[in-house]
Amino acid sequence: MPTHPLSRLVGIGAILGIAASVAACKEPPRREPPPAPVASALAPSTVALAGDAAHGKTLIAELQCNRCHDGTDAAPAPQNKHCVHCHADIVGGKFKASAALLSKWKPVVEDLTDAPSLTSAGKRLTRTFVRSYLAKPHDVRPGLSQSMPRLALSATQIDDLTAYLVPEESAAPSVTGDLEAGRRVIESKGCITCHAMTGVPGLVASAIPVPVTRDELLHGKRLAPDLRYVRERQTSAQTAAWLVDPKAIKADSAMPKIPLTDNERRDVVAFLHSRTLDPKVVVTPPTRLPLLTRKVTFAEVDKRVFHRTCWHCHSEPDYAIGDGGPGNSGGFGFKPRGLNLSDYAGIAAGFLNDKNDRESIFNAGADGVPRLVTALLARHAEEAGADTGPVRGMPLGYAPVAMEDIQLVDSWIAQGRPR
Numbered sequence: 001m002p003t004h005p006l007s008r009l010v011g012i013g014a015i016l017g018i019a020a021s022v023a024a025c026k027e028p029p030r031r032e033p034p035p036a037p038v039a040s041a042l043a044p045s046t047v048a049l050a051g052d053a054a055h056g057k058t059l060i061a062e063l064q065c066n067r068c069h070d071g072t073d074a075a076p077a078p079q080n081k082h083c084v085h086c087h088a089d090i091v092g093g094k095f096k097a098s099a100a101l102l103s104k105w106k107p108v109v110e111d112l113t114d115a116p117s118l119t120s121a122g123k124r125l126t127r128t129f130v131r132s133y134l135a136k137p138h139d140v141r142p143g144l145s146q147s148m149p150r151l152a153l154s155a156t157q158i159d160d161l162t163a164y165l166v167p168e169e170s171a172a173p174s175v176t177g178d179l180e181a182g183r184r185v186i187e188s189k190g191c192i193t194c195h196a197m198t199g200v201p202g203l204v205a206s207a208i209p210v211p212v213t214r215d216e217l218l219h220g221k222r223l224a225p226d227l228r229y230v231r232e233r234q235t236s237a238q239t240a241a242w243l244v245d246p247k248a249i250k251a252d253s254a255m256p257k258i259p260l261t262d263n264e265r266r267d268v269v270a271f272l273h274s275r276t277l278d279p280k281v282v283v284t285p286p287t288r289l290p291l292l293t294r295k296v297t298f299a300e301v302d303k304r305v306f307h308r309t310c311w312h313c314h315s316e317p318d319y320a321i322g323d324g325g326p327g328n329s330g331g332f333g334f335k336p337r338g339l340n341l342s343d344y345a346g347i348a349a350g351f352l353n354d355k356n357d358r359e360s361i362f363n364a365g366a367d368g369v370p371r372l373v374t375a376l377l378a379r380h381a382e383e384a385g386a387d388t389g390p391v392r393g394m395p396l397g398y399a400p401v402a403m404e405d406i407q408l409v410d411s412w413i414a415q416g417r418p419r
């Protein structure tokens with residue numbers, strides 16, 4: 001049986017697995033919301049908060065947010081479980097492996113080395129944003145290939161996580177300024193070198209007026225949010241504070257401090273928060289390609305799809321020290337689905353449905369499309385911003401599988417799944 005190249009180095013269970021004890025996050029009974037604060041002249045600026053922050057803190061570890069996000073009270077998952085650090089260490093030469101393996105892996109993981117830290121989320125994100133984002137994440141950072149996965153969080157979990165991440169929200173007065181002047185500042189101070197602002201056509205990029213290292217620029221471009229969303233993510237007072245000195249708000253931020261006068265800052269904030277935005281470009285998700293008439297082998301689909309991408313979360317629990325990753329043994333708050341995509345037998349054995357019965361991933365839905373193909377197409381639909389309802393796009397949170405490769409899988413299934 002082929003083994004994962006990493007299993008020889010660190011043990012794949014330790015790589016992609018998680019302890020069974022944290023897989024099933026038991027939901028506590030819904031608690032009464034805290035009493036609304038009494039309106040008083042002494043506490044005019046704090047908004048009533050729902051959710052249990054202490055429980056939210058424990059959820060970060062239970063739901064394994066710390067396998068992707070740093071900057072919470074939960075220590076980052078160890079390198080051999082961390083979905084970002086391990087890739088970063090491979091690219092940064094800190095991973096112990098042969099030179100041959102490292103050079104094979106580097107190009108594959110190059111784009112998977114960044115996720116935003118959640119450091120001081122409460123100072124730069126509103127509760128409304130965090131709550132709605134956890135329920136329905138969307139692409140915020142155009143330079144980042146990985147997305148926030150659509151997790152199966154309950155309303156209570158979302159409230160508790162939000163209360164933890166944004167412990168208080170103040171109703172500071174909003175900032176106003178001159179929109180056209182704001183545009184000129186954004187265009188002359190290097191903002192567009194890192195940031196996009198979709199919905200505002202024709203913004204010009206310029207050199208960043210302060211020294212930035214090569215690394216800062218690389219990570220800055222990946223992690224810079226599309227400024228279109230600032231008005232949904234921050235209050236204008238938060239944006240103004242951010243622009244004074246990003247690292248004072250978030251020490252590990254990849255945004256440099258760019259000196260602005262008070263007026264310039266006000267004008268930039270006004271532009272970001274009030275400039276009319278063109279409607280979001282509606283992307284139509286690609287449709288299923290016709291089946292191939294040529295013969296498709298398992299070796300081909302395995303190489304291009306299952307063993308390339310899927311088995312990083314759906315691996316073989318036997319040689320994985322009882323743990324086959326989030327898509328098999330459970331993780332990120334998902335129940336164990338028992339789906340092993342690392343070999344033919346595992347793929348044929350299917351997954352555990354909500355009733356805990358084994359179900360084939362090849363079963364056709366009402367539309368005649370095999371479940372597996374539906375899941376692969378759904379990832380394209382999610383990327384296009386479409387609501388895929390109960391169908392979760394695969395690979396969960398990662399770049400969609402190319403349409404030609406989905407066509408290959410589709411054709412292989414139609415041909416009776418030859419070995």
Ligand code: HEC
Pocket residue numbers: 059060063064065066067068069083114115116118121130133138139140141142144146147148149151161165332397
């Ligand atoms: C598999 C990796 C992964 C896991 C697990 C994960 N996230 Fe994320 N998350 C991301 C990525 C990547 C982004 C940034 C996406 C973007 O900006 O387009 C993100 C974005 C976010 C954001 C928005 C932050 C910002 O500055 O834009 C919040 C809040 C967040 N995640 C919270 C959580 C919580 C809470 C959990 C656990 C319940 C969690 N995430 C689990 C990868 C992950």
Ligand code: HEC
Pocket residue numbers: 005006010015016067079080081082083084086087090104105108109112308309312313326395398
């Ligand atoms: C111990 C190090 C390590 C850890 C931990 C790790 N990975 Fe990886 N990952 C790799 C290596 C090495 C590759 C490239 C493998 C190859 O090319 O054969 C890779 C590749 C991938 C790919 C394939 C990208 C593509 O081109 O299709 C995905 C997706 C992925 N990892 C996701 C994850 C997720 C999700 C986690 C956390 C659950 C994770 N990784 C944790 C080392 C790791």
Ligand code: HEC
Pocket residue numbers: 116117124185186189190191192193194195208212216217219220221223224225226229230233234239242243250252253254255256258268272
């Ligand atoms: C070197 C790249 C870089 C440059 C140049 C840059 N930024 Fe940023 N900016 C970032 C990154 C990265 C973040 C995300 C912060 C984080 O999570 O670390 C960010 C965050 C922000 C935010 C918070 C947005 C949000 O949705 O969270 C605002 C507002 C912002 N930048 C505005 C600007 C403006 C205005 C300029 C020009 C004066 C500018 N940036 C220049 C990289 C950059």
Ligand code: HEC
Pocket residue numbers: 152305306309310311312313314326327328331332334335337339341351361371372375376391392394395396397398401
């Ligand atoms: C980042 C981790 C991750 C990656 C990468 C991933 N999966 Fe999954 N997958 C999961 C999780 C978690 C579940 C369980 C989801 C649930 O319980 O709703 C799952 C469930 C599934 C299911 C079954 C459930 C259903 O509702 O249909 C299929 C089929 C599936 N994955 C296919 C794939 C394929 C094919 C790939 C590679 C293209 C892939 N997955 C890559 C994490 C992942």
